[in-house]
Amino acid sequence: MSDQTASAPLLEMRGIGKSFPGVKALAGVNLRVRSGQVHALLGENGAGKSTLIKILSGAYTRDEGEIFVDGAKVDIRNPGDAERLGISTIYQEFNLAPNMTVAENIFLGHLPTKLGKVDWAQARQRARELLDSLNVSLPVDAITGRLSVAQQQMVEIAKALNRNTRILVMDEPSAVLSEQDIEQLFAVVRRLQAAGIGIIYISHRLKEIFEVADEVTVLKDGSYIDTRKVSEVNLDDLVRMMIGRDLADVYPKRSGTPGEVVLEVSQLAQAHLVKDVSFTVRAGEIIGFAGITGSGRTEVARVLFGADRATVGEMHLFGKPYRPRSPRDAIDRGVALVTEDRKRQGLLLKLQVFFNVTVAGLNRLTKLGLLQLGQEKALVAKWIENLRIKTPSPEFMVVNMSGGNQQKVVLARWLSLGIKVFILDEPTRGIDVGSKSEIYQIMADLADQGVAIIMISSELPEVLGMSDRVLVMRDGRIAADLGRSEATEERVMHYAVGRLDSV
Amino acid sequence: MSSALSPTIDRRAGIAKVLFGSPILGPLAALLMASIFFAIMSPRFLSGPNFSLILQQVMVVGVLAIGQTLVIITTGIDLSNGMVMALSGVLMASFAAQKGLNPVLAVALGLLVAVGFGLLNGALVTGVGLPAFIVTLGTMNIAYALTRIYTTSTVTGLPKSLTFLGDTFYLGGTAIAWGTVLMVVLYAITWFALRYTAAGRSVFAVGDNIEAARLSGINTKRVLMGVYAFAGLAYGIAALLLVARTGVGDPQAGQNSNLDSITAVVLGGTSLFGGRGSIVGTLIGALIVGVFRNGLQLMGVESTYQVLVTGILVIAAVSVDQLTHRK
Numbered sequence: 001m002s003d004q005t006a007s008a009p010l011l012e013m014r015g016i017g018k019s020f021p022g023v024k025a026l027a028g029v030n031l032r033v034r035s036g037q038v039h040a041l042l043g044e045n046g047a048g049k050s051t052l053i054k055i056l057s058g059a060y061t062r063d064e065g066e067i068f069v070d071g072a073k074v075d076i077r078n079p080g081d082a083e084r085l086g087i088s089t090i091y092q093e094f095n096l097a098p099n100m101t102v103a104e105n106i107f108l109g110h111l112p113t114k115l116g117k118v119d120w121a122q123a124r125q126r127a128r129e130l131l132d133s134l135n136v137s138l139p140v141d142a143i144t145g146r147l148s149v150a151q152q153q154m155v156e157i158a159k160a161l162n163r164n165t166r167i168l169v170m171d172e173p174s175a176v177l178s179e180q181d182i183e184q185l186f187a188v189v190r191r192l193q194a195a196g197i198g199i200i201y202i203s204h205r206l207k208e209i210f211e212v213a214d215e216v217t218v219l220k221d222g223s224y225i226d227t228r229k230v231s232e233v234n235l236d237d238l239v240r241m242m243i244g245r246d247l248a249d250v251y252p253k254r255s256g257t258p259g260e261v262v263l264e265v266s267q268l269a270q271a272h273l274v275k276d277v278s279f280t281v282r283a284g285e286i287i288g289f290a291g292i293t294g295s296g297r298t299e300v301a302r303v304l305f306g307a308d309r310a311t312v313g314e315m316h317l318f319g320k321p322y323r324p325r326s327p328r329d330a331i332d333r334g335v336a337l338v339t340e341d342r343k344r345q346g347l348l349l350k351l352q353v354f355f356n357v358t359v360a361g362l363n364r365l366t367k368l369g370l371l372q373l374g375q376e377k378a379l380v381a382k383w384i385e386n387l388r389i390k391t392p393s394p395e396f397m398v399v400n401m402s403g404g405n406q407q408k409v410v411l412a413r414w415l416s417l418g419i420k421v422f423i424l425d426e427p428t429r430g431i432d433v434g435s436k437s438e439i440y441q442i443m444a445d446l447a448d449q450g451v452a453i454i455m456i457s458s459e460l461p462e463v464l465g466m467s468d469r470v471l472v473m474r475d476g477r478i479a480a481d482l483g484r485s486e487a488t489e490e491r492v493m494h495y496a497v498g499r500l501d502s503v
Numbered sequence: 504m505s506s507a508l509s510p511t512i513d514r515r516a517g518i519a520k521v522l523f524g525s526p527i528l529g530p531l532a533a534l535l536m537a538s539i540f541f542a543i544m545s546p547r548f549l550s551g552p553n554f555s556l557i558l559q560q561v562m563v564v565g566v567l568a569i570g571q572t573l574v575i576i577t578t579g580i581d582l583s584n585g586m587v588m589a590l591s592g593v594l595m596a597s598f599a600a601q602k603g604l605n606p607v608l609a610v611a612l613g614l615l616v617a618v619g620f621g622l623l624n625g626a627l628v629t630g631v632g633l634p635a636f637i638v639t640l641g642t643m644n645i646a647y648a649l650t651r652i653y654t655t656s657t658v659t660g661l662p663k664s665l666t667f668l669g670d671t672f673y674l675g676g677t678a679i680a681w682g683t684v685l686m687v688v689l690y691a692i693t694w695f696a697l698r699y700t701a702a703g704r705s706v707f708a709v710g711d712n713i714e715a716a717r718l719s720g721i722n723t724k725r726v727l728m729g730v731y732a733f734a735g736l737a738y739g740i741a742a743l744l745l746v747a748r749t750g751v752g753d754p755q756a757g758q759n760s761n762l763d764s765i766t767a768v769v770l771g772g773t774s775l776f777g778g779r780g781s782i783v784g785t786l787i788g789a790l791i792v793g794v795f796r797n798g799l800q801l802m803g804v805e806s807t808y809q810v811l812v813t814g815i816l817v818i819a820a821v822s823v824d825q826l827t828h829r830k
Contacts, residue, residue, distance in 0.1 A: 337718065
C-alpha cells in the first residue's frame with residue numbers, strides 16, 4: 001500500500017522533547033508515519049504517548065525537536081496550525097455536541113453557506129456522502145447524544161474527514177467499544193488507510209495491534225524505545241519493550257481450593273435485562289463473567305450491589321437471605337462493586353486521594369459523632385503503601401492521577417473495609433500493562449485470603465487467565481458455565497454471540 | 504499524565520490545608536488588601552466601632568450565605584432564601600407583637616416555617632429531580648406571595664425579647680452586637696461539622712459526583728434533604744437577626760438577599776460547579792462585600808457606585824479562581 005521509494009513520509013517527528021516544571025515528560029522521541037499506514041503508538045500510562053499526541057495536535061508546544069509534514073519542516077503552535085496541516089485527533093472522550101444532529105456535528109464550525117445562510121441541504125448531503133464513504137449507515141438527522149458510543153465515534157471520524165484530514169490520531173478508540181463494534185472500527189480504519197490517510201493508533205489492547213497496525217513505536221518513561229514492523233514482532237516482544245519484563249508473569253498463579261459457598265443467586269431477573277440468572281460463588285473463588293456489552297453482566301452486578309433492585313429472584317449471603325435495598329446495605333454485608341466507568345461512577349474526581357479511599361467507611365472512623373482524622377490518616381497511608389499507589393500525597397486530587405493509580409484508589413476504598421464479596425466490572429479497562437498485572441496480583445491475593453470474586457470483563461485473555469470458572473452471558477441469561485479447563489477463547493465467544501447452541 | 508504532576512503538590516500548604524483543602528488564601532488576601540486600602544483612604548476605617556459596624560452590616564447576609572454555601576457545594580443554588588427570610592421574619596414579629604404569642608414560641612414558629620421551606624426545596628430536588636434553580640425560583644415566589652398575603656404593612660412594636668440580638672455588649676470599649684457573635688458561632692459550628700463529621704464529608708461527595716457518592720454507600724437523598732433543611736434553619740436564624748437589627752417585621756425585606764448571599768459564596772472561592780468550597784471562605788466573602796461598602800461610604804462614594812464595585816469584584820474574583828484552577 002505504501003510506496004517506500006524516495007518520497008518523504010507523510011509525517012515525521014524527530015527528537016521531540018517536552019518538559020513541565022520539574023519534570024521531563026518527553027525526550028528524544030521519534031515517530032514516522034507514511035501515507036496509508038496504521039502506526040501503533042504503545043506505552044504504559046505515563047510513558048509520554050498523550051504528551052506526544054498533544055504536541056502533534058497543537059495542545060502543547062514542543063521544547064525540542066523537529067516536525068516534518070511531506071518532508072517540509074512545520075511549526076505547530078496551536079490547534080489551528082494542526083488543523084491546517086490536516087492533523088485530527090479523536091480522543092477517548094468525544095468532542096461532540098450531544099444535542100445537535102449528526103450532520104450539525106460533522107460540520108460544526110465549518111457549515112457550508114449560500115448567500116450568507118447555512119446551506120442545510122448541502123450539509124446533509126455531504127454528511128451522508130462522508131458516512132457512506134466509511135460504509136456506515138447513520139441517519140444524518142439523528143440527535144448525536146442518543147447514538148451508541150460506536151456510532152458517535154463514527155461521527156467523529158466523519159467530522160475529521162470533512163476537515164481534509166491526512167493524519168488521524170486515534171486515542172484508544174477501542175477502549176469504549178464492544179467486540180462487534182471493534183470489528184466495524186477496524187473495517188473503517190482499513191478504508192481510511194486505503195484512502196491514503198496516515199493513522200496513529202493508540203491502544204492498550206496489544207492484540208489489536210497485530211490485527212490493525214503495520215508498524216509500532218514504543219515509548220517508555222518519556223523516552224523512545226524502538227519502532228518495528230508489526231509482522232516482525234510478537235506479543236511478548238511488545239510487552240518486554242513496554243515494561244521491560246515478560247508477559248508470562250502477568251496472570252498470577254493460584255493454588256488454593258475454593259471454600260464454602262458465599263453467595264448464592266437463584267433465578268434472578270431484573271426488568272428486561274436479566275432473566276433467570278442462577279449461580280454460586282465460593283470463598284476464594286474467582287468467577288469470570290464473559291459476554292458482549294449489553295448482555296446483562298453489569299445489570300447483574302448492580303443488583304448484587306444494591307444499586308438496582310431485582311424484579312424477582314432470591315439471593316443468599318453466607319446462607320442468610322440477602323436483598324440489598326441500597327449500596328449501603330450491600331457494603332454493610334461485605335459486598336463491594338468496582339464500577340465499569342471509573343470516572344462517572346467510581347471516583348470523586350475533584351476530591352483527594354484520602355477522601356476517595358475512606359468515603360465508603362466513614363462510619364467506622366467515627367467516634368461519638370466525630371471523624372477520627374488521625375486514624376483516617378494512618379489507614380490511608382497503609383493502603384497507599386499496600387497497593388503501591390503512586391501519589392505525591394494523600395491530599396492529591398485523583399483527577400490528576402493515571403488510570404492505573406485511580407483504579408488502585410478505588411480498590412483501596414473497598415479493601416480497607418475488609419469485604420467478603422468483591423465484584424469488579426472491567427477492572428483493567430484503560431489501564432496500562434504494568435498496573436494491570438498489579439491489579440491481577442491484588443485479586444489473586446484476595447482470593448487466597450478467602451474473598452469471593454466476581455469479575456466482569458470484555459477482555460477474553462483476562463477472563464481466561466484469571467477465572468476459576470467462566471459464566472458466559474447472552475441476552476440476559478447465563479448461556480454457559482464453564483470450568484477452567486473447558487473455557488477456551490473460541491468456546492466463550494461462540495456462547496457469547498449465540499452461534500453455538502450445543503457443544 | 505502522572506509524570507507531569509509532582510510540581511503542584513504543595514500548592515495548598517499551611518493555613519489553607521488546615522481548612523479542609525479550601526482555596527481561601529485568595530479571598531483572605533483580597534480582604535486584607537481592601538482593608539489596607541481603606542485604612543489609608545479614611546482615618547475612620549481602622550477602628551473598633553467601625554469593624555463592629557461592618558460585622559453588624561454583614562450578619563444577616565452572612566448567615567443566609569451559610570445555607571447558600573452548603574447548597575452550592577452540592578451543585579445546587581438557592582434563590583428562595585431572601586423571601587423565606589422575609590416570611591419567617593414577618594411571622595416572628597407579627598405573632599410576638601400582634602397575636603400576643605410568647606416570643607420564644609413566635610421565633611420557633613418562624614424557624615419552623617423556614618425549615619419547612621428548606622424541606623420543600625429538598626423534596627422537590629431529590630424526589631421530583633428538578634434542578635435547584637427552578638425549584639427555588641418557584642419557592643421564592645411562593646414565599647414572597649405568602650408574605651404579602653399575610654400582611655403588606657410593616658409590623659412594629661416588637662417586644663424587647665425579640666430584638667435582643669441587636670443589643671450590644673462592651674468589649675474593651677467597643678460595642679459588639681450579640682447577633683454578630685451568633686453569626687461567628689454558626690460559622691464555627693458549620694466549619695466543624697463539614698470537617699469533622701461523616702455528614703459533612705458526604706456533602707462534598709454528593710457535590711463532586713452524586714452517582715459515585717451513592718455507589719460508595721452514601722444515602723444521597725438524605726444528604727440533600729439535610730442540606731436544604733439546614734439551609735432553611737440558617738434562613739430562619741437570619742430572619743431573627745434581621746428583625747433584631749431593624750426592630751420591625753418588614754414584608755419588603757430580603758429582595759436582593761439571594762444574590763447577595765451568592766456573591767459572598769462566590770467571593771469566598773466556592774465553586775458553582777459543586778464539590779469544592781469553604782465555609783470560612785464564605786465568611787471572608789461576606790466581609791469583603793461589607794468592607795467595600797463601608798469603606799466606599801466613608802470615602803463619600805455614592806451607594807450606586809458601591810453596587811458597581813461589588814459587580815466588578817464578583818467577576819474579578821471568579822476570573823482569578825478560574826485562571827488559577829485551569830490546567
